[in-house]
Amino acid sequence: MAKANVVSFRRTGKSIFFALLYGLLSAIAINDFLNVTNSYSVGVLGAAQLIHALNGHLSMSLLMTLFNVPLFIFAWRVFGFRYILFSGLAALANIVFLGIIPPMVLVKDPLTNTIIGSAMIGLSVGWCFNNGFTTGGTDIIVTYCQRRFHKNVGFFANTVNGLIALLTLIFFGPGRIIYTIIGMLTVNGLMDYAFASQTDVMVVIFTKRADKLIKQLRKFTHGATVLRGEGAYTGKPTDVIMVVTPRGQFTFLRDLVKAVDANAFMSIQKSDVEQGEYTHYSL
Template sequence: MDELQDVLKQHAMIMKATTALFYGILVSIAMNFFWEPGHIYSSGITGLAQLIGTLTKNCPVHLSTALMLFVLNIPLFVLGWRQIGHRFTLFTILAVFCSSVMIKAINPVPLTKDPIICAIFGATINGFGTGLALKNGISTGGLDILGLTIRKHTGKSIGTINLIFNFFIILAAGEVFGWPYAFYSALSIFINARVMDMVYTKQQKMQVMIVTTKPKSVIDCIQNRMRRGITIVHGAEGAYKHDEKTILFTVISRYEQPELRRAMIESDPAAFVSIADNVHIMGRFYEPEP
């Protein structure tokens, strides 16, 4: 059993390292093939690194986007190491390092300079890479670490900080390249966020209602697979056969939906299960440590 757990841990680490490398390749393609040729800025720390790279392009010391992407993340690595976890931070460092190296190593290929095409395709590629990295339990650095730290201590997100930071990036794009490019960058940031949400589903909450005649079996099976609280409503009655049933309520993330399906097949395949998407949560919702 211990040997199996060691093999699974090694497999998980290899998967995370491979994902970090794959993310680095995707972000470099987005940057070198689309964003840079189209004068489009990304969101967060990546956008700030682009801005510094643009402003120092004609200076005696040019601070490249690849270099600044890693340098600007160093304080956040320290924060992640102290507040989140060592393994999580090591894989984050690997992901950011791969990104910086790949942006420098892969030669830019300007497929088009159309800013709308560059905004859409660059954001789609980067959003997919970021979502994939988060789905596999690694961060891509930047404001992710700050957000995880704040959420860990307060249970709140940093939506306002993200909004202000990205608004600054959009204004910078307008000042440097002209105001139409501010709108193109805003479009890119929006698409990047939407694609990332489509791939990374852990933050999407779903309310589950289960009508069952085997409540104990269902509860035990769900809680063995997922750390989720369940509310029990006794004394329900089926309108067709008038048999006694129990209603169970819980909230899961979309990422856990396959586990819920397996738990229901194992515990009560005849149960009626209703799932509502995009519910809003007030209070703390357990999320596993990264």
């Protein structure tokens, strides 16, 4: 029980750190890089930039708040409270830092500004995804689609952000859209790179404490199948538990297993093809 509490504490601390890091990096990216060259970001950030550019009386903090409220209600119903907790912290940190970070011209070249700012956003979003939560906004919809249809998050992000690029072209002409498209591609490419959990893996667990481990796995999102085995050299019984899970959730699964059986052996294999439903326990 003590080990499980330590694991939970560390995971919570790690999630808080990356939520705050996203808020800081994304605010710096917007205020000091993307806004300098009038390049618009992705998702809600990009939409808020566009509306703010059209109507300067509406602050980005207010727009971010208004956009995120209905999406967080959806996320609460679909993903649960923990998902909302850290996503809300990430969104709140972004709103606060947007108001704190002073706008500065750090780099004059527009292409450099676009790439640096977009890279900061893409990496920080991917790190949040890897820790089981989003940064709010359209990331909630992207995460839902990724889990539902098992495609790269960049695929859905490009679809959503196409509308922002189109509006940029309509309202501001082709000059700004070039940098906006470059920025979007950079964000989505690095988001996919950082977000390892878009790939499903099959985890095979060899344990002699299957009964206790099964009780804990019932709390895990994905199903598991238990096979009764025997050691070839020792002749002693060894249970084999198989789980298919997104790679990003493997850390949670590994910590759960180690908290129950520190001597458990785990083998991880990439799952390239899936068919049918795998949501039951075969005990």
